Structures are given as structure tokens and as C-alpha cells.
Amino acid sequence: MPIIKLNAIDSTNSYLRQLIVKENLEDFTAVIAEKQTDGRGQMGTVWESEAAKNLTFSVFKDITQQQLEYPFYISIVTSLALIQTLKSFSIPKLSVKWPNDILSENKKICGILIENVIKQNVVSASVIGIGLNVNQTAFNALPNASSLKEISGIVYDLDEVAYEVLKYLKKYFKILKKGRLKALKEEYEGHLFRKNKPSTFKDAEGLMFSGFIKHVTDSGMLQVLLEDDIVKAFDLKEITLLY
Missing domain, CATH: 2.30.30 (SH3 type barrels.)
Incomplete structure (x- = not known):
């Protein structure tokens, strides 16, 4: 599980996509940046993050052995891995705001951007970008944002949080490989923000x-x-x- 650490980069997703073209990457290779100058979110939004206080990283996932009919399950698996990671750090009242923003109560603490690599009309790999607010406490222009530190009062070790995310990503991708789609979707829907409200x-x-x-x-x-x-x-x- 190679981890590439960078001081600053425009986007960890873009960096990892370029690496895929040049090298045969090991599954779950991760690129972690202290600072992203052009972090991206869903639908072309910008991911704002204070340098060295949060986790901004991307993970390479080889999908060639998955026989994946529905690529959205990559999003489901990633969302559940983040939920379980945050539960392990005792972050309360977690939910997934469709499709894959992670909330604690009504505050966004994590965004996910998944970019799939398509070969011959099949997903062959996925670049999973994760922006997790960890130790940042000022969100001036973002009233709906929060962080692990703001919620718990604890300062977290970024490496420890990253390893926990990778651990749960591996766990949930194993479940996906076994074809347990119904169980994954039920667990995901059980965490859906404002479901039945x-x-x-x-x-x-x-x-x-x-x-x-x-x-x-x-x-x-x-x-x-x-x-x-x-x-x-x-x-x-x-x-x-x-x-």
C-alpha cells in the first residue's frame, strides 16, 4: 500500500490520474498532499482546505477484477468506509448526503470525488478523491462546514486518520468484490441524510x-x-x- 506524500499539488486526483498513465500502480496507492491549490469537488465545485490541517488525498483502486456493472457502488463503498472511519473516532450523528457528502449532524465534514478510468466501455480503475476536514476550525464562508476537531475538541494525527480510511476502504471493497450489492446498498441507505423526512x-x-x-x-x-x-x-x- 504505497503512500506518496506531497507538500503541495494542484489536485491529488489529477496527479494520480497522470501516474496511472505512466506507471503500473499497486492497488490502493494513495497520494496525500499537505496543500491542494486546485482541489475539486462534485459538479466542478472547488474544495477549500487549510494547508496541513486536513486530509486531502486520492486513492487508486484497480477495478479490473470486480466485474462492476454499476460504478455507483464505488461511491457507496467509499461513503461507508468514511462513515466507519469516523465512527471509530467517535464522531456522532453521521450521515451521507446523496450522493457522497459525509455529514455530522447537519454539518459537512467530508467530500468525495470519484473519477473512473474507462477502457473498452468498462470501468478498469477508479481515482477516489477524499477531502476530510480534520483539524481546521475556521470556515468563514462555509456555514454548513465543520471538522473532527470542531466537533470533538481533539487534535488528530492526519496519518492515523488516513490509515484508518484506507483500512475501511479495503474492507468494503472486499465486500463489493464478493458481490454483496444488496447488503451494501441497504447499509448506505440506512445512513442517507433526510431519508423518509x-x-x-x-x-x-x-x-x-x-x-x-x-x-x-x-x-x-x-x-x-x-x-x-x-x-x-x-x-x-x-x-x-x-x-
Whole structure:
């Protein structure tokens, strides 16, 4: 399990993607940066992080042996690995805000960006980018953000947290390799933020509507119960959960 440590890089995901082209990487190779100058989040958002206080890293996962029909299970596995890691550090009231933001109570403490490498129309590898707020305590322009230290009052060893994440990633990818999709999805849905609670959403046109989160499809679409008992599935570009 090689770990590459960098002082600063534009994006650990971009760095790892370039390495994949040049080298045959060992499974679960991780790139950890003290500072990211151009960290990326879902849908082209920017991941803001104070240098040397948080975990900004990316993990290479070889998927060639997985026979993976639904790539969204990479997101499920990663989300569950983060949930279990944070439970091991006694972080309370954890949930997954679809598709893969990790919250403690209503505060975001972790973002995940998964970029798959496609060969011959099949996912052959995945670059799993993780931004975890660990020891940072000032989030001036981000009222919905928090960190492990802000929640617990404890200063954490970043290496220790990173090793724990990698340990649980290995555990959950083993479960995925065994084909236990139903168990993984049930565990993921059990942690879904605002599941079965009245919630407000915004669509791609900016219109707001109400509904109840019910399930997630194998392909990662969010199933929402709307008025008149209609269940509709939305993908990431179509809907935003407001909270």
C-alpha cells in the first residue's frame, strides 16, 4: 500500500490520474498532499482546505477484477468506509448526503470525488478523491462546514486518520468484490441524510419542490416520493437537496 506524500499539488486526483498513465500502480496507492491549490469537488465545485490541517488525498483502486456493472457502488463503498472511519473516532450523528457528502449532524465534514478510468466501455480503475476536514476550525464562508476537531475538541494525527480510511476502504471493497450489492446498498441507505423526512429540493431550472427521499437506484439516481404518491428518480445534475 504505497503512500506518496506531497507538500503541495494542484489536485491529488489529477496527479494520480497522470501516474496511472505512466506507471503500473499497486492497488490502493494513495497520494496525500499537505496543500491542494486546485482541489475539486462534485459538479466542478472547488474544495477549500487549510494547508496541513486536513486530509486531502486520492486513492487508486484497480477495478479490473470486480466485474462492476454499476460504478455507483464505488461511491457507496467509499461513503461507508468514511462513515466507519469516523465512527471509530467517535464522531456522532453521521450521515451521507446523496450522493457522497459525509455529514455530522447537519454539518459537512467530508467530500468525495470519484473519477473512473474507462477502457473498452468498462470501468478498469477508479481515482477516489477524499477531502476530510480534520483539524481546521475556521470556515468563514462555509456555514454548513465543520471538522473532527470542531466537533470533538481533539487534535488528530492526519496519518492515523488516513490509515484508518484506507483500512475501511479495503474492507468494503472486499465486500463489493464478493458481490454483496444488496447488503451494501441497504447499509448506505440506512445512513442517507433526510431519508423518509419531508425535504425541499431545487431542480435544474431553480424551481423548488418538496418530497421524501426513499431509495437510491443501482445506478445512483435518487428516488423521491412526490405529491400524489409518485416516486421519481433524479440524477445528480437534475436535483439539489436544500438543507
